[in-house]
Amino acid sequence: MTFPARPPTCDLAIRHTATPGVPTWHDLGIAEVTCHIDVGLPQCVRRFRAEACRMGGDIIYAVPEKPLRPREQAVVYRGRVAHTRWAPPKDESPRKKQDDARPQAAAPIGEPPPPAPVEPPPTPVDPSPETVEPPGSSGGW
Numbered sequence: 001m002t003f004p005a006r007p008p009t010c011d012l013a014i015r016h017t018a019t020p021g022v023p024t025w026h027d028l029g030i031a032e033v034t035c036h037i038d039v040g041l042p043q044c045v046r047r048f049r050a051e052a053c054r055m056g057g058d059i060i061y062a063v064p065e066k067p068l069r070p071r072e073q074a075v076v077y078r079g080r081v082a083h084t085r086w087a088p089p090k091d092e093s094p095r096k097k098q099d100d101a102r103p104q105a106a107a108p109i110g111e112p113p114p115p116a117p118v119e120p121p122p123t124p125v126d127p128s129p130e131t132v133e134p135p136g137s138s139g140g141w
Helices: 041-054 093-099
Strands: 025-036 060-061 074-084
Touching: 025 041, 041 060, 041 074
Parallel strands: none
Antiparallel strands: 025 074, 060 074
């Protein structure tokens, strides 16, 4: 899953734990920034955060407490970038909302209503094409 890039100074949580600390998330990849020692740690951290924002993340986790030092003149920040996946609360699930939209039957109070009266079945209609004239009619107009 991909998310749109966010501004370089986006809100971002940095976690030093093995998981991002939210119930559900999408892993987006690994952000890594290597800086020369003369750049300074605050600017290197800003570049690290900007990279995670560019990836669409709102959390960086599995970040070591101290930056890596692969060479004497380099500092490396590395961490896993994730985007929080928001799930509706259990009582606000889409199914629950759909059920709430349906009319609810009234709760029974006291005695149940009497059964509906049974109507006799309809009598069949005579499909014969002949017409029967009533007695005393002349048959004409």
